[in-house]
Structures are given as structure tokens and as C-alpha cells.
Amino acid sequence: MKNLTRRDFLDRSAKLAAASILAPLAAHALELSPDKKIKVAIIGCGSVSTQYLPHLSKSPFVELVSACDIIPERAKRAAEKYNIPNHYPHIDALLAGANFDLMITTTDMQEHGRLNKMALLAGKHVWSEKPLANSYAEGKALLDLAKSKNLHLWGAPAVVNSPQFAFMARSIQEGKLGKVSAAHAHYGHLGPTWSAFFYEQGGGSLPDLGVYNLASLTGLLGPAKSVMAMTNIITPDRVVDNNGKIKVVAEDNAMVLMEHASGALSHVQCGFNYFDPYGHEGAGQEKPTISIWGTKGNMNLIGYDWAPFGVDMATLDNEKTARLVTDAEGYVWQQGATVISQSLATGIEPRINVEHALHVLEVIEAARRSQETGMRIALKSIFPYPMVS
Ligand SMILES: NC(=O)c1ccc[n+]([C@@H]2O[C@H](COP(=O)([O-])OP(=O)(O)OC[C@H]3O[C@@H](n4cnc5c(N)ncnc54)[C@H](O)[C@@H]3O)[C@@H](O)[C@H]2O)c1
Numbered sequence: 001m002k003n004l005t006r007r008d009f010l011d012r013s014a015k016l017a018a019a020s021i022l023a024p025l026a027a028h029a030l031e032l033s034p035d036k037k038i039k040v041a042i043i044g045c046g047s048v049s050t051q052y053l054p055h056l057s058k059s060p061f062v063e064l065v066s067a068c069d070i071i072p073e074r075a076k077r078a079a080e081k082y083n084i085p086n087h088y089p090h091i092d093a094l095l096a097g098a099n100f101d102l103m104i105t106t107t108d109m110q111e112h113g114r115l116n117k118m119a120l121l122a123g124k125h126v127w128s129e130k131p132l133a134n135s136y137a138e139g140k141a142l143l144d145l146a147k148s149k150n151l152h153l154w155g156a157p158a159v160v161n162s163p164q165f166a167f168m169a170r171s172i173q174e175g176k177l178g179k180v181s182a183a184h185a186h187y188g189h190l191g192p193t194w195s196a197f198f199y200e201q202g203g204g205s206l207p208d209l210g211v212y213n214l215a216s217l218t219g220l221l222g223p224a225k226s227v228m229a230m231t232n233i234i235t236p237d238r239v240v241d242n243n244g245k246i247k248v249v250a251e252d253n254a255m256v257l258m259e260h261a262s263g264a265l266s267h268v269q270c271g272f273n274y275f276d277p278y279g280h281e282g283a284g285q286e287k288p289t290i291s292i293w294g295t296k297g298n299m300n301l302i303g304y305d306w307a308p309f310g311v312d313m314a315t316l317d318n319e320k321t322a323r324l325v326t327d328a329e330g331y332v333w334q335q336g337a338t339v340i341s342q343s344l345a346t347g348i349e350p351r352i353n354v355e356h357a358l359h360v361l362e363v364i365e366a367a368r369r370s371q372e373t374g375m376r377i378a379l380k381s382i383f384p385y386p387m388v389s
Pocket residue numbers: 043044045046047048049051068069070071074090091106107108109111115129130131194195207208
């Protein structure tokens with residue numbers, strides 16, 4: 001993300017507000033004095049925290065207050081490196097310790113729901129890594145709890161924030177593709193090597209990887225109304241840094257079909273068994289990972305949706321494929337928690353939407369149920385759509 005000064009952000013926020021973006025967070029922002037920063041605590045000081053903390057520490061809206069990890073030396077190391085005054089070995093100590101406004105949850109996936117609930121009960125806003133809970137029902141209960149306490153809850157990923165996503169969403173809304181009929185997205189690599197939880201019950205390639213494409217395609221095409229899927233395990237045994245040799249329990253290979261309320265049919269494939277020479281930054285991935293077809297045009301997102309760097313588009317009016325939106329405009333996948341901290345401080349509603357995250361969680365659960373039953377699974381959740389006006 002570009003180094004945005006507070007003034008830059010407020011100028012931009014004022015423009016967004018003038019463009020009548022809803023600002024229901026304003027009531028909360030008014031409780032803060034103009035220069036007050038959002039006091040932030042991070043729980044889970046493993047791999048992804050090393051991506052979040054540099055970004056958060058540069059934000060003019062964030063004051064990093066506490067770090068917490070059940071492996072205490074990780075919390076201590078993070079605190080030392082990022083000048084965080086407090087560190088704790090347990091959530092109870094974190095919640096009883098130095099005051100803060102927002103908890104960022106970057107622990108093992110299976111712990112998210114439990115920890116997020118504890119933070120909400122303690123009166124904290126929450127940004128959670130994906131998934132924000134272990135099931136749709138648990139996630140919906142968290143949202144109801146947050147609302148009852150006038151708190152905010154958000155879930156990763158932040159793919160809807162990229163300018164490429166915004167361009168694709170606008171192009172669809174403006175009818176540049178005609179009637180959108182079909183879409184495909186894919187993301188995979190050979191799987192994390194450091195922690196067992198990715199392969200245990202409640203882990204899996206769908207909530208870790210497929211979640212990005214599911215967020216992108218539902219964000220672009222609108223809520224899905226039914227899902228069919230096949231999932232399986234290609235590599236039943238793995239060796240991971242924190243647990244040696246393990247049995248893989250969660251799916252490491254998935255194909256998901258969605259029927260969107262608009263009528264479009266889309267497909268997401270993801271897995272932990274994809275040869276991937278493009279590096280963790282994704283910069284070497286120069287081919288499309290998302291393709292969308294309509295009756296008057298097609299669009300391809302170049303690079304991964306979490307690190308895009310272009311959109312190739314051909315339409316009835318311009319049949320020669322053109323490479324567009326080549327500037328990331330400061331978007332990086334690590335920005336989610338920083339962006340919602342800005343939103344809490346300024347009262348401007350972010351594009352990232354918790355109901356969207358819950359919908360994606362319901363799709364993941366439905367995909368698993370479809371695999372178990374061989375059935376097409378109907379969905380009940382929706383989210384505010386279109387996401388970009
Ligand atoms: N690693 C990445 O590049 C990456 C990228 C995007 C999203 N994510 C997501 O971030 C989350 C964490 O992944 P990771 O790769 O950082 O895992 P990790 O294993 O490296 O880190 C998880 C940390 O959480 C701690 N932890 C577990 N339970 C805890 C508890 N109850 N209280 C406090 N601390 C606890 C662990 O000790 C560990 O240090 C996952 O949801 C993952 O899908 C990871």
C-alpha cells in the first residue's frame with residue numbers, strides 16, 4: 001500500500017462520502033477524537049502476522065498495543081520487532097491487559113470462531129483471518145453478537161479492494177460483457193509446510209486458498225444460490241515443521257460449481273497439490289487466474305486475485321484484447337486489517353463486507369456437504385450486491 005498520510009486518507013474519504021458511499025460507521029467514529037488512532041491487538045504471531053504487522057505499523061490510523069500467542073516467544077518477538085508495548089501468552093491475559101479497540105485474529109483457522117467470540121464479548125471489534133468461524137452458523141452467531149453490542153466484525157480476504165476487482169465489477173454492472181454467463185477461477189500451490197492445522201479437521205484448501213476465488217467470483221457475479229462440488233485428498237501424508245509426519249484429514253483438492261442468482265454459472269478450483277513456480281509473492285503468475293464470459297465480451301484477471309496486475313478485456317466494441325488496469329494503486333492482500341482500522345477511525349464504510357465473508361463461508365460448507373452427499377446444496381445467505389457501484 002502506498003504510504004497514505006492521514007490527510008490523504010481523509011481527503012479521499014470525504015470524496016467517497018460525497019459520492020454517497022454509506023457511512024454507518026460514522027457513529028462509532030464520532031466517539032473518537034479526530035487524532036485518535038485505533039488501538040490494535042494481534043493474536044497469532046506466526047507466518048501471516050509477519051505480513052500484517054509491517055503494513056499495520058505504517059498506518060497513521062493504527063496504534064499497535066498488544067501481541068498475543070500461545071507460543072509466548074513469538075508474541076515477545078513480534079512485540080520487540082514492531083515496538084508493541086505489551087505481549088501475552090493467552091487470550092484471557094490479552095483481554096484483561098492493556099485496553100484496545102480492535103482484535104486481529106491470525107491464529108490457526110480452527111481457533112478463529114472461539115477467539116473472535118471472546119473478543120466480541122469483551123467489547124472489541126474484530127478483523128479475522130479466514131475463515132471467521134468454523135461454520136456458517138457459528139459465523140452468523142458472531143455477527144449477531146457483534147451487532148447486539150454495536151461492534152464490527154470483518155473477515156479476510158481483501159480481494160474486493162483491488163482496482164482490478166473494482167474495474168471488473170464496474171464493467172459487469174455497466175453491461176460491457178452483455179449477459180454474463182460463465183466464469184472460472186483457480187488458485188493452488190504445494191501447500192504450507194509449517195503448520196499442521198492446514199491439513200486437520202477445519203483446515204483445508206477451500207478455506208485457505210479457494211476462499212480468495214470464491215470471494216472474487218461472488219463479489220463480481222453476485223450471491224450464489226446453489227453449489228455442487230467434488231473434493232478429495234491427493235496427498236494423504238505430509239511432513240510439517242510443527243508436528244512431523246501427519247495424516248491429512250481436510251480436503252487438499254477441490255472443484256466447486258456455483259449457480260449465481262443472476263443465472264451465471266461459475267467454477268473455482270483450488271488445492272495443495274499444484275506445481276507453482278510463481279513464488280509466494282505471486283509476481284511470476286502472468287497468466288489469467290479468473291476468466292469471465294458474457295454475450296458481448298470477456299475479461300481475464302492477470303495474476304492472482306490477491307496480487308493482480310492487469311485485466312485483459314475484449315468486447316463487441318473493441319474485439320482486440322486490451323491489457324487494462326496495470327496499476328495496483330497501492331492494493332496489497334495484507335491491507336485488510338489496516339483498511340478497516342482506517343474505516344473505524346474515519347467512519348467510512350469499507351468495501352470489504354462481513355456478510356460477503358459469511359456467504360463465502362456458507363459456499364465452502366456447502367461444497368463439503370455436496371461432496372459428502374453427492375447433492376446440489378441450496379444456499380440461504382446473501383450480501384449487499386453490487387459491491388462496487
Ligand atoms: N501464512 C500466510 O502467508 C497466510 C496468508 C494469508 C492468510 N493466512 C491465514 O492466516 C492464518 C494463520 O496462518 P499462519 O500461516 O500465520 O499460521 P502459523 O501457524 O504460522 O501461525 C499461527 C499462530 O497462531 C498461534 N495460535 C494458535 N492458537 C492460538 C490461540 N488460541 N491463541 C493465541 N495464539 C494461537 C500459533 O501458536 C501460531 O504462532 C490462517 O487462517 C491462514 O489461512 C496465512
